[in-house]
Amino acid sequence: MDVITPDRLSLNTATVKEQWNLRECIDGCARHGFGGIAPWRDKLHEMGVEEAARAIKDNGLGVSGLCRGGWYTAEGALTDAVIDDNKRAVDEAVTIGAECLVMVVGGLPEGSKDIQGARGIVTEGLAKTLDYARTVDMKIAIEPLHPMYAGDRAVVNTLRHALDICDQLGAGIGVAADVYHIWWDPELKDQLVRAGRDRLMAFHLCDWLVPTRDLLTDRGMMGDGVIDLKGIRSDVEAQGFSGLNEVEIFSALNWWKRDADDVMQTIIERARDVC
Template sequence: MHDLSRLSLNQKTTDPWNLREAVEGCVRAGIPFIGLWREKVAEQGLQESARIVRDSGLRVSSLCRGGWFAGSSARERQERLDDNRRAIEEAATLGTEVLVLVCGPAADGDLVAARAYVEECIEKLIPDAEQHGIRLGIEPLHPMYAGDRSVIVSLQQANQIASRLNHKQVGVVIDAYHIWWEPDIYAQIAAAGERILGFHVCDWLVPTPDMLNGRGMMGDGVIELRRLRTAVEQAGYTGPIEVEIFNQQLWSMPGDEILQLMCERYLEHV
């Protein structure tokens, strides 16, 4: 069976490509979805990006990223909230329903306060998200990123925030790279249920060559990808499956070869 109907290219997987190149590559490869990054959209221009995607017939699975809430001053914190509001508007213009939130590190090292502040900021964004029809997907990151990228480091934490806020515009994004290690991951996936707004896949290489840019192509590592996919589906998620791989070696390959390999490995391992 060669069913690519749920497959999405996250732009980071073909990072050297601009938005137009990524869209055209997806069309050639028969990939129906694309996950966009804000900096790639900004390079092309928001309206032009929306037109390119619309004319191609692709659908946008998500926009990455919002979040990064903490700031060292009140002014900086307000600027970051305002930027998240712009991100919500951009997501709506691009035709996706999901803005991925990478919540950011603690500004002063106080993890408890930082996590409370993340929840406070997401709550403040709910009216904007509701107005534009955008769902805010809290993406927990692996604990190795707690110091520089996110104080939300488990699906359990993301679930707890979404549960407390208890609003249809707030959910979670499950990235296999970040959550595969959690001892109770299958219970947490089941608990997330209808709040699951996205599912991202790649693989965990052993040894890991680089903390940020050392993700592997599916099948090259140790993650039980098919088991995770089955659990996510049993919890109720049947939306796009994004392949998101940060890997310098992969980026040195021609983009069309990356997509060919991605499709083959998706069918074999996901």
């Protein structure tokens, strides 16, 4: 397995969301020799989609994914507003040349305890977005989120479940495998094999801290936690995945407080040494 060099890294903009806007992220990626970037839509809209697309291209960066589409349960039932917003997300992903549109599918609707119902809404929404995405040749990547987000963020929580949905919906849809969400899964390797090259559309790195002090904003830098990062990357690459290694760290307590260039340098070192 090759050591991860900076050109094999992609910066998910959430990692430095408190320090840098998208232009600064693009400049930072170029300055540190990263191969790509993965913008969040709020930062993309702030900069302007067309302008961002030009800056990304001018700096020779790839786009490992656009974060994020989905959230199909936001208004309870599946509404035109939600479907339309997902179409716009697909268009934006096309404009910036993203490898895929990453989907955080949404949690339980407000006041609901019907997780099966929510999963039905999500599957229907993904089907509609996929129909559109196929017409513009954009791949849709379901990101199963850790089960601790089932209530409020995503009711798809395992690779198995995500791949069941992919089986149902057909070509053009796959998964974004983020170690934070899937490292604990006893079926991890089997489901990565099941996904295979065509459906492994993104690979995200960070680490699981012990203890974890906050459910949302206490992710660790690679090497500071308990995830077998080399082992998982090996299993992912064994399927033929050759995309960038995207680093996505939500860290209100640590990395969001640091100088962003130091964060970038740390990512490079850790990716080289512990992933």
